[in-house]
Amino acid sequence: MIIRQFFIPGIAHSSYLLGGVSSCMIIDPARDPDIYIHAAEEEGFTITGILKTHLHADFISGHLDLHERTGAPIYAPKSAACEFLHQPVSDGSRFTLDDCKISVIETPGHTPEHVSYIVTHLSSGNEPVALFSGDTLFVGDVGRPDLFPGRARELAGALYDSLHEKIMKLPDHCEVYPAHGAGTFCGRSLSAKRTTTIGYERRFNPALQIRDKMAFIHELTSNMPPSPDHFSRCSDINRRGPALLSSLPPVTGIRPRTVKDLLAKGAYEILDTRRYDAFGSVHIPKSWNISNESNFPTFAGWVIPPDRDILLVVHSPEEISKIVSTLRKVGLERISGYVEKGATGWALAGNVVDHVHTISVHELDRMLHAGEELMVLDVRTAGEYAGYHIPGSVNIHWPDLRTRCVELPADRQIAVICGTGSRASIACSILKRNGYSYISIVTGGYTGWIAGGLHQV
Structure with a gap:
């Protein structure tokens, strides 16, 4: 045996x-x-x-x-x-x-x-x-x-x-x-x-x-x-009984101009699978950002609508096969293609781009001590938050922001923090999709905050 x-x-x-x-x-x-x-x-x-x-x-x-x-x-x-x-x-x-x-x-x-x-x-x-x-x-x-x-x-x-x-x-x-x-x-x-x-x-x-x-x-x-x-x-x-993989269409590259036309129809979702630092630098407006790391399939299955067509932004075309296979494992099958040359190709085609500001844990600490008008949004689970957190921070689990973002001030600077930065970036992409502009990702998250010896409760 x-x-x-x-x-x-x-x-x-x-x-x-x-x-x-x-x-x-x-x-x-x-x-x-x-x-x-x-x-x-x-x-x-x-x-x-x-x-x-x-x-x-x-x-x-x-x-x-x-x-x-x-x-x-x-x-x-x-x-x-x-x-x-x-x-x-x-x-x-x-x-x-x-x-x-x-x-x-x-x-x-x-x-x-x-x-x-x-x-x-x-x-x-x-x-x-x-x-x-x-x-x-x-x-x-x-x-x-x-x-x-x-x-x-x-x-x-x-x-x-x-x-x-x-x-x-x-x-x-x-x-x-x-x-x-x-x-x-x-x-x-x-x-x-x-x-x-x-x-x-x-x-x-x-x-x-x-x-x-x-x-x-x-x-x-x-x-x-x-x-x-x-x-x-x-x-x-x-x-x-799931659809057979052999029945699903291949996923190919789509030119940025065509992507722009497809997005104008309002029936497509952009899923950007790059790391949060790359996403923060430049991305297609109203993109979801779920990094192709660790919990990627679970996080994608959690929030990406399964009844809408998906266009991918990837770091490299060599990743496409693995990413598509991973998404199909959680039932996301309506993948229409990927943006040729990614966010860079989109920008080179003269299209409007968006970004999310990134701050370090020490910048955040300085801003808090300076008394700046700043909300710290902790998007970890309630259990993680109970273990330790920045004093005065607000805890909303990142998937819940899809409905609870209305509880946040739209005119106030919000620093979003998680364990490392990846979940914070998903949260920021949700907030961006809902019209929030004054937001920042705390790079390194609580891992960096603790390593830096900064205060917590």
């Missing part, structure tokens, strides 16, 4: 190849079939099954793309009522992969239809050796149960039962392969460690130390992090 993990930064998603003797199955595939096909070829396996633990909320799954390429059947939870051709599984379902037995247990809680897959390697014995737990059990955490409006307490109770009555009945040596790691919004405080064992989690997972069910429900439904917008739509897309 062989298990290979595939981890995608940004959405912190883990998928797996489970191999037997000559065949393998892919668990919770991402929307990139090539990586699994190549891995199977390297191992000398034929892909004979595609297993889904649940309808993922944070990304578009690659089950249909992989099925199209390999013909392998898709196994999905019966209660998910998937609309694509699949083999439904539920409690007690069993099938084999060469010398491996795969048993299904229903583990609702993170989502109502969730299942987990238990693997027994028959050549080695009759005890379970691996669990593909999806988003029920993570390393150091458990799946959040609050993604379905009005059902958080019900699902938290179901999650408690799934964990204590089913998963924790497995032997301590059983290895656990979750669908996410640190950085996902599907849990609250996942470990950076990407695999674990039942015994390790039994001893060290904070959520599993809460033995009282009502206390568990309270803990899992209180002070949860905000959930991005695309979480409310990806599950249903995965249930219906």
